[in-house]
Amino acid sequence: MTILGIMLVMTALGLLLGFVGAGGSGFIIAILTVVFGYPIHTALGTALAAMFFSSLSGSISHYREGNMILKAGAAVGLAGAAGAWISSGWSSLIPADRLGWMTSGMLFLSGLALWFKMASAARGKEAVTIPVAGGWRFWLYALLIGVVTGALSGLFGIGSTPFIQLGLMLVLRMPLRYAAGTTMMVIIPIALAGGAGYYSVGYLDVHLLAVVVAGTMCGSFLGAKFTKRVPALLLKTCMVITPMLGAAILLL
Template identity: 30%
Template sequence: MLLEPIQYGLGALSGGLVGFTLGLFGGGGSILAVPLMVYMVGVPNPHLAIGTSAFAVAVNAFANLLGHARFGNVKWRCAGLYSLAGIMGAFVGSSIGKMIDGQHLLILFALLMLVVGALMFIRRGEEGDPNAQCSRENAPKVIAFGGLTGAFSGFFGIGGGFLIVPSLIAATGMPILSAVGSSLLAVTAFGLTTSLNYAYSGLVDWGLAFVFIGGGVVGGLLGAFAARKLAARKGALNTVFALLILVVAGYMLLKA
């Protein structure tokens, strides 16, 4: 696909927004990437937007993962177990997603965002247990959530962090900042699995993806800093995260 120069500029700007929200919310980049590709950059094919954004989000998530790891926000055992369980789900989900009409995928994606955003808003005041870890008792729940989230991630062509963060909290009781940091490993794994599946069908624009990534690296540094500031206030990060989901979902439904 050939894009105008201004579209690549918009791609870099969109990548900055995605990187910022990935650093701030863990899964925010996954929520914004596809809508930005379709409505701001102007990618005409939703499946191409999905495949391209999945790769860009995966790379940006990995960059932000390194930042969160330096500050001790990643619970590696939980993140690894969750990610391994979800990779197969992401492959199956993305294979099915390629067979669904692109506009229908966007509408289903927006409806799912409304449900998750409402749930996050209801639970916005919960702080979690900083000492929470994956154990023999909660491992089955972590694996089940990982597999299911991976399938949703692959089906909608997103990193899935907006599902991963609340499910990690539900499975282990960890605080949201730890869930945000840990979710980035799963976002990376799910996004790469999905993008490779889409790339096999020729549904990834690599030039646009790398422009997106460049903007995302800068935005991610700012997002990780903002996350540490907001986490100091009870419920602030949860509230902003939930409101972002609801606003973007409403816009997507309106456009679709």
């Protein structure tokens, strides 16, 4: 009955995530811990690994639409994978109650970062070119963005999507469209390395992962069909509220 319940809840959650275009690892963590009683470390490992599948399918779509800069995505993603692998081991050293509070705080910051990104784009402050396209500065900035955001993902089990996008836009000067697509590529190695890190320390439930992935992917497929059918203001509001709602659930 628990497996069926998780499947149904994850399908409903997938509807929301597909609608707002989010990976939703933070929300998955909140549901698994608060609603179904899984340990926070297991929830983190499962949610992070689940992002690999959703990011892979999203990356293929963005690549076909021409929304991806492969060089930047590869550089940031590989550095992020290293950060996620290392920090996933640190997570086991943090007591469960403290880790829950810390993950909740990161989700709130994630929502604020997303709001800031949207506000900057609305004011017309996003870049239209990519001046940092090569040379030592590009590699330095790309590695820094990757290591920092990857470490956040591995430690707290979140996708760090807003932080990655902000780094690509503000540091590498990418337009929003390319930052969104490239971020999906960046998350693939981060989720893979972070999930493997949690598995190596015994915090990845493979059977639970299969149920979570099946439910969220089914729901996301349906939820994505509503994205273009609602007012832009409602969509943006839901995108900002979603990680904050996950953070609020974790505090229960």
